[in-house]
Amino acid sequence: xxxxxxxxxxxxxxxxxxxxxxxxxxxxxxxxxxxxxxxxxxxxxxxxxxxxxxxxxxxxxxxxxxxxxxxxxxxxxxxx
Numbered sequence: 197x198x199x200x201x202x203x204x205x206x207x208x209x210x211x212x213x214x215x216x217x218x219x220x221x222x223x224x225x226x227x228x229x230x231x232x233x234x235x236x237x238x239x240x241x242x243x244x245x246x247x248x249x250x251x252x253x254x255x256x257x258x259x260x261x262x263x264x265x266x267x268x269x270x271x272x273x274x275x276x
Contacts, residue, residue, distance in 0.1 A: 207226055207227055208226075208262070209224045209225065209226050209237060209238075209258060209261060209262070210224065210225055210226070211223075211224055211251075211254045211255060211257075211258045212224070212225060212254075213247060213250050213251045213254055215247070217243065218243070219243030219244055219245060220243070220244040220245070220246060220247050220249065220250035221239065221240045221243060221244070221250060222239065222240045222250045222251065222253060222254030222257070223236050223238070223239040223240070223254075224236070224237050224238040224239070224254070224257065224258055224261060225237065237261070238257055238258075238261060240253060240254065240257075
């Protein structure tokens with residue numbers, strides 16, 4: 197872990213829903229270190245016909261990701 201990682205607070209992933217190539221998609225991002233943009237950590241492979249469908253699916257993926265991340269942090273904190 198670098199000093200920058202140790203001093204920066206954890207940042208929650210953010211869901212983005214967008215229209216592209218004739219359909220709707222979602223992506224989940226986190227800020228890159230040192231303020232140099234964003235890193236995509238998950239995205240939809242499926243194209244959705246309407247924005248709401250993409251948002252629902254993306255919201256479920258984000259919740260799953262957050263639950264997984266929380267479980268990993270708890271397991272890491274209790275080891276050792």
